[in-house]
Amino acid sequence: VKKLAVAITRDYRDKNPILLGILKGSFIxxxxxxxxxxxxxxxxxxxxxxxxxGQETSGKVKMVQGLKLNVKGRHVLVVEDIVDTGVTLSFLMDYLKKKKPASLKLCALTDKPSRRRVPVKIDYLGLTVPDKFLVGCGLDCDEKYRNLPDICCLEE
Structure with a gap:
């Protein structure tokens, strides 16, 4: 997290950005x-x-809670816990681009590129992870294990 913060500080120090967390996973x-x-x-x-x-995506993306801030002309950094298939993030990034931010970038704690269905550009990345179901640090399974202090692999 500290290394990501250094890079983000370098790029956003004078831009008063909006850090846009994707609930629920990214909040920690x-x-x-x-x-x-x-x-x-x-x-x-x-x-x-x-x-x-459970552990599988439905493939259908829906906006459960939308934006309250106006992002037009603002620098927006989307913060996500994990990039998996890319379907959800592709949907969200397209949605945000229509709002005309000054810039739009993505910061992810973890990336699981082996599961990617659609391309996603990650500008700031913590860890590349294997195709295992992960929990902890905000990652969950049916709302469980989100509060674990470390990222762990859920065994079957």
């Missing part, structure tokens, strides 16, 4: 990240879902 990572950033910023959340219950 976003909380850790913003405490490492010592410049003016705003925090906003959206909730987008493509998961039913």
């Amino acid at each position: 990572f976003l909380s850790d990240l913003v405490r490492q950033l010592d410049f003016p910023l705003e925090v906003e959340f959206v909730r987008v879902s493509s998961y039913g219950s």
Whole structure:
């Protein structure tokens, strides 16, 4: 998180960005990240879902909680816990581009490129992870294990 914060500080120090967390998974990572950033910023959340219950995506993306802030002309950094198939993030990034931000970038705690269905550009990445179901640091399975202090692999 500290290394990501250094890079984000370099790029956003004078831009008063909006850090846009994707609920629910990103809130722990976003909380850790913003405490490492010592410049003016705003925090906003959206909730987008493509998961039913369990470990598999439904493939259908829906906006559960939309934006409350106007992002037009603002620098927006989307903060996500994991990039998996890319379907949800592709949907969200397209949605945000229509709002005409000055810039739009993505910061992800983890990336699972082996599962990618659609391309996603990650501008700031914590870890590349294998195709295992992960929990902890905000990552969950049916709302469980999100509060674990480390990223762990869920055994079957």
